[in-house]
Structures are given as structure tokens and as C-alpha cells.
Amino acid sequence: MSFEADIVVWLPVMKRYARALTGDPTWADDLVQDTAERALSRWHAFRPQSNLRAWLLTILRHLYIDQLRMHREIAVDDETAPWNRMPAPPGEVDTLVLRDMQRALYRLPVEQREVLLLVGLEELSYREAAAVLKVPVGTVMSRLSRAREHLRALLAEEPHRKGSALKVVRTVVKSTP
């Protein structure tokens, strides 16, 4: 396998992480493109024995932080924000819960969001996440914990949701005969 082919293999992972991080499919596509380009131009810096996925996510995350400064901040309650225009996610989880989750996710500070996505979504180990974020493992742990507690609090604020629990349930709407 060539280096390029290895990168191609990780494209879906990069794209998923980029989408989750930005909440914006267009921005995510650009990020993945930029990441792949940068990875290819720096291939000599990559040690073949090390973790290519973590290396790619590191580059992606670095570019994201760079670009974040250039992007206009979008108010979280802005109806035109990309994540409010994302198609409703399919699946077995209550769509309303996911909407709340989506909104809450982008209200997290970026350093909480990125660690939550690396561990909770991409299932990186704490050590891998620490390497990607270039912080100690302890920092990963405390940021992650805060992200989760922060999310619980945000979800508890949602007006139509009682209690603090984010429940993964299936809504079954039945019309009464």
C-alpha cells in the first residue's frame, strides 16, 4: 500500500470527524481536502510505524483551529447555522433528542467538543487523544469530563425535556383509533 492509498483509506474517518467538529459539511469537505494535501506534502515527516489515523486527525484538528479564527463566529441559536440546516439524522435514536444534542454540541467550547468527539465518536484512547491534541492525558480526562457534564447541563436546559437525562429512546407515535 502506498502512502496515498493509506490516506484514502482514512478519508471517511477524517470526513466524519471534520463534520462533527465543524457542524458544516462544506467546511468539513474543505478541511479534509486541506488535511490530505498537507499530509501528502509532509509525508516525509510521517514515521511509517506510527499511527496514521492519529497523525491525520492531528493535522485536521490543527487546520480547524487555524481556520476557526478566520471564520465568523456563528451565533449558536442562529437558525441559519449549518447544524440547524443539516438533514435530520436517521436511525433509532429519538430525532428530537439528536436535535438537542446537535445544538448542545456546538455550544460547547471547542476544546471540550474536540476531545469529546475524539474519544466519544472516534473512539481514540486517552493517550491517542492526548497525542492529537498535544496535551497531557490528565488534561484530556478533565476536559472530557467537563464536556460530558456540560452537555448534561445544556440538555437539561432544553425546555421540552424533563430532567437532566439524555435518553436514547425510540419515539413511537400511534394514532388512536
Next chain:
Amino acid sequence: MNDDRDYAKPGPGEPDLLALSALVDNELSAAERAATLERLAVDTDAARRVADYRAQNAALKALFAMPTDTTRCLVLRRRAPWWQRAGVAAAWLSVGIMLGPLLGPTLVSVSALVLGSAPNWLASRLSTDQVAFAQRANIAYAVYAPEQRHPVEVAADEKAQLVTWLSRRLDRSLMVPSLQEYGYALVGGRLLPGEAGPAAQFMYQNAAGERLTLYVAQFSRDTAAVGLLSDGGRNTFYWANQGMGYALSGQVPETHLRPIALDVCGALGGHPESWR
């Protein structure tokens, strides 16, 4: 801990919360895990938190499914690496040896030379010549031919759209030859990053599920030479014509692939007579 808004305060409760997270993330040792589970049995608040954390993870995965069909716009642009800009490198010596036979209309197998001289992932970047081109085609075959769910980005039932799209991306009017007479039907195509710009990969499949790919990209050096690259049971015939490089790959014997490649070469305006 009955205040859900204590997330921002690193307080005495934090170590407890870290353990709950670590439980969810499978980061605890066996002993720590057992102790934490014991605690959950009596601490309903902690148990609820763990359930919430797990639900958060589940929601994230539901929100962000792995994209499977959205890579069509990816084009990798690469600056020439230093050794190309410098124009000389030790590697060129070995490439020169391989290129010699290629300049004549002789079929040669070069894979052993290429792959034997450097680590695999390094070998493919030794030059922009035909061998590298063939390797890219060969690798693209290895990556996508086994793919069951998404072997192509655009399926053959949208053939006109497929050809238009790839022609636009490659900035060249592309033709897709029919391989029906050999029992291979077009499955579809995809866009891939090539050395000097985008590349198109068309995939064919026969009734037995065996696949061939035709890899097409701009290739400036025009030469009548044709090459054969054999690697990992895959064979790739490659040639160039009028500024385009072509490679036909398959996990089939050379003798099986060769007549098909000859036909494809002819169908695409090449000169298969020079192969003999």
C-alpha cells in the same frame, strides 16, 4: 452531587467524575473497573451519569454516521517533492534501469525491481513516470476492487452523468470502452487523486464477480511503450496516448488481461499494434 451545572468547577468531585468517564471509555484497569461498578450499584447519581455519558456517545454516533458516498469531490493537489524539483536523486538510477526496456515496445515486468528497491509506500513516489503511474493504478485497484458496498462513486446506470462528471474533472473528453465481449459489464467510476491531478477509475465486473479497473489520468510523456506491472497477484497493463495515461488492472493472469488491454488501447485511440 445534585447540581448538574457543576461542570465548570474543578472541585473535589472531579476525580469521581473522571472515573465515571474512564469507565465509559474502557480506560480503567480491571481493579478500578470493579470498584467503580460496585460504586454504581449503590450510587444512583453516578449510575445515571454513566448512563447519560453512554447515551451521549450513542447520540454522537447516530448524528455522525461514517460518510460512505461523499468523497467524489476530493482532489489532491500536490506540489512536486524536493527530489523532483532537484531533478536528481539516487532513486533515479534504479528508475533509469527500469525505464530502459520500457522505451522500446517490449513488455517487461518491473514490479520486483521497484518494490524490492525501497519500502512500498516510498516506492510509489520515486518518479512521475509510467511505473509510478501504473503503481497508482494498481493500488487503486487493490483499494477499491474488493469493496463490496461502495466500489464506485457513480454507478453505471448513470453512465452519461458519470462520463460527463469525470471528463470535466479531468478536463478531457473521456471514453469508456465496452468490455461486454469479455463478459465484463461496467459497474461505475470514481474520482481519485493522481500524481499530476485527478484520475478516473472505471470498474468492470463479470458474472463471477471478478473485477477489472481502467485507470485514466493526464500523463504528459507520450510514448508508444506499454508496460506490465505485477504486484500481489494483480496485473496492470499501462500505456499512454495523446497526453493521457491508461492502466487496465485485474486480479487475473497476464494472458487473460493482455487481449482485453489490447482492445481497450485500440478503442481509446491508442496503437495496440506497437505492443507486438
